[in-house]
Amino acid sequence: DIQMTQSPSSLSASVGDRVTITCQASQDISNYLNWYQQKPGKAPKLLIYDASNLETGVPSRFAGSGSGTSFAVNISSLQPEDVATYYCQQYHNLPLTFGHGTKVEMK
Amino acid sequence: EVHLVESGGAMVKPGGSLRLSCAASRVTFSHVWMSWVRQAPGKGLEWVGRIRSKVDGETTDYGTAGKGRFTISRDDSKDMMYLQIDSLKVEDTAVYYCVTDGVYATTFEYWGQGTLVAVSS
Numbered sequence: 001d002i003q004m005t006q007s008p009s010s011l012s013a014s015v016g017d018r019v020t021i022t023c024q025a026s027q028d029i030s031n032y033l034n035w036y037q038q039k040p041g042k043a044p045k046l047l048i049y050d051a052s053n054l055e056t057g058v059p060s061r062f063a064g065s066g067s068g069t070s071f072a073v074n075i076s077s078l079q080p081e082d083v084a085t086y087y088c089q090q091y092h093n094l095p096l097t098f099g100h101g102t103k104v105e106m107k
Numbered sequence: 108e109v110h111l112v113e114s115g116g117a118m119v120k121p122g123g124s125l126r127l128s129c130a131a132s133r134v135t136f137s138h139v140w141m142s143w144v145r146q147a148p149g150k151g152l153e154w155v156g157r158i159r160s161k162v163d164g165e166t167t168d169y170g171t172a173g174k175g176r177f178t179i180s181r182d183d184s185k186d187m188m189y190l191q192i193d194s195l196k197v198e199d200t201a202v203y204y205c206v207t208d209g210v211y212a213t214t215f216e217y218w219g220q221g222t223l224v225a226v227s228s
Binding site for chain 2: 001032034036038043044045046049050087089091094095096097098099100101
């Protein structure tokens with residue numbers, strides 16, 4: 001199975017801060033990588049697909065990057081509504097696997 | 108927008124069985140691949156498995172935890188998907204989400220609200 005390692009596991013930042021979450025795959029997955037946002041008590045929501053494409057309706061302050069084994073999602077200016085847990089997910093191989101999540105909190 | 112509603116979650120004893128259901132609407136259900144994703148309390152997401160559309164063979168794939176004990180099926184005449192879980196274990200305790208796979212089956216596009224399965228003696 002492909003292991004997805006996210007870091008940090010949690011972070012606390014202020015409104016307006018730039019936030020970076022990274023995701024490392026245990027083998028080359030090209031750009032077969034998605035990001036999901038899960039707000040407290042809610043189902044996850046697709047945020048970014050194919051490593052760098054924003055899902056329709058996602059604010060432009062979010063940006064995805066990377067290929068191969070190293071990926072990142074950046075929030076250019078953190079907003080209160082961005083408080084959530086973020087997960088990366090690979091679809092290069094079965095079984096489909098997720099990272100363990102990064103919890104983003106507001107300072 | 109696509110609407111998914113899961114049902115069938117319950118508290119069950121270890122060794123028992125359960126069938127979860129997912130009702131889909133506002134989607135051409137017969138065309139979509141569908142997945143189950145679960146989330147243990149306070150934990151991350153885990154892909155349980157998926158079922159392809161009939162035109163793609165209606166075949167199934169399972170994640171590591173689901174092999175052998177989980178069976179995914181669908182009834183396109185009712186726009187329904189099912190997850191049969193046998194020999195339930197305490198570690199199967201989780202919210203189970205019904206999810207549509209995206210157009211190219213590369214994303215988890217639409218999610219239901221989830222149904223809770225609690226396994227405890």
